[in-house]
Amino acid sequence: GDQVEQSPSALSLHEGTGSALRCNFTTTMRAVQWFRKNSRGSLINLFYLASGTKENGRLKSAFDSKERYSTLHIRDAQLEDSGTYFCAALYGSSGNKLIFGIGTLLSVKP
Amino acid sequence: VTLLEQNPRWRLVPRGQAVNLRCILKNSQYPWMSWYQQDLQKQLQWLFTLRSPGDKEVKSLPGADYLATRVTDTELRLQVANMSQGRTLYCTCKTTGANYAEQFFGPGTRLTVL
Numbered sequence: 429g430d431q432v433e434q435s436p437s438a439l440s441l442h443e444g445t446g447s448a449l450r451c452n453f454t455t456t457m458r459a460v461q462w463f464r465k466n467s468r469g470s471l472i473n474l475f476y477l478a479s480g481t482k483e484n485g486r487l488k489s490a491f492d493s494k495e496r497y498s499t500l501h502i503r504d505a506q507l508e509d510s511g512t513y514f515c516a517a518l519y520g521s522s523g524n525k526l527i528f529g530i531g532t533l534l535s536v537k538p
Numbered sequence: 539v540t541l542l543e544q545n546p547r548w549r550l551v552p553r554g555q556a557v558n559l560r561c562i563l564k565n566s567q568y569p570w571m572s573w574y575q576q577d578l579q580k581q582l583q584w585l586f587t588l589r590s591p592g593d594k595e596v597k598s599l600p601g602a603d604y605l606a607t608r609v610t611d612t613e614l615r616l617q618v619a620n621m622s623q624g625r626t627l628y629c630t631c632k633t634t635g636a637n638y639a640e641q642f643f644g645p646g647t648r649l650t651v652l
Contacts, residue, residue: 458638469626469646476640514582523637524572524587526630531580 431455434515434529441536446486446503449532451515453496458518460491460498461526465512474500474513505536541565541631542644552652556619559647561629563612568631568642571614573606575599576626576646588614601625624650 433452441447451460462474475482477491477498486505491498498515512533516526543562551557563571573585586595588608597604601623607615614629629644 459640461640463643469648471628471643471646473640473642478638512580516582518638523639524570524632525584526574526582526641527584528582 431519431527432515432517432529434532436532437530438533439535441502441505441534443506443536443538444504446501446505448502449500449513449515451498451517451529453498453517455519456493456496457527458493458523460489460518461516462489462498462500463514463516464509465514465531467511471514502534505534507536507538510534510536539565541568541642542629544627544629544644544647546647547645548648548650550650550652551618551621553622554620556617557621557649559616559618559627561614561616561644563614563631565631566611568633569611570632570634570639571608572630572632572641573604573614573616574628574630574643575602576628577601578623578625582628585616618649621649621651624648 431454459478461476463471475489481490486503488501512531514531515529572587576582586606593608602621603619605617626646626648628646630641632639632641
């Protein structure tokens with residue numbers, strides 16, 4: 429079955445507002461990454477977490493392996509934040525395979 | 539700083555024809571290289587991880603057959619055959635020494651079936 433459940437699948441924000449994306453995992457994951465797919469199709473690394481929280485500018489992410497979830501908070505959203513955001517988790521013996529969520533399509537409007 | 543180059547960036551593939559993709563690693567500190575596909579439903583899925591020159595693996599998925607080869611320490615190739623649905627292929631790299639290290643993606647190659 430699905431191992432990474434990402435929500436919401438789509439999100440619309442007005443400039444200056446904020447919200448959170450969430451990924452739930454059906455099994456214990458060793459680490460999580462968050463990406464944004466830009467307009468050229470490139471996957472940009474936002475965060476890598478093995479535990480705890482990280483913050484970068486207007487973005488903040490948390491990962492709780494025991495409770496099996498990760499979040500990505502966006503505050504003061506800007507037009508250029510629009511795009512598709514993916515979470516991906518690392519698990520298993522090799523640690524080479526990222527298991528992806530389905531993605532969240534974020535639209536930021538004036 | 540760009541860690542990975544992929545070529546071509548896009549390709550129109552006549553039905554039944556195979557296509558060869560290349561991924562070039564620009565920093566030897568990230569030698570663990572992998573291929574991922576993104577299908578038309580936008581789902582990203584791991585395909586292969588190849589560490590050493592000479593490593594080869596094959597896989598068949600809905601819509602395409604794959605043959606991956608680690609050619610050198612800096613070059614990874616992917617042959618895509620029998621493709622019936624378009625997709626985007628990404629190569630990735632990660633550093634050695636840590637099983638669950640951060641992965642970095644190349645810019646991708648978008649394949650469209652004619």
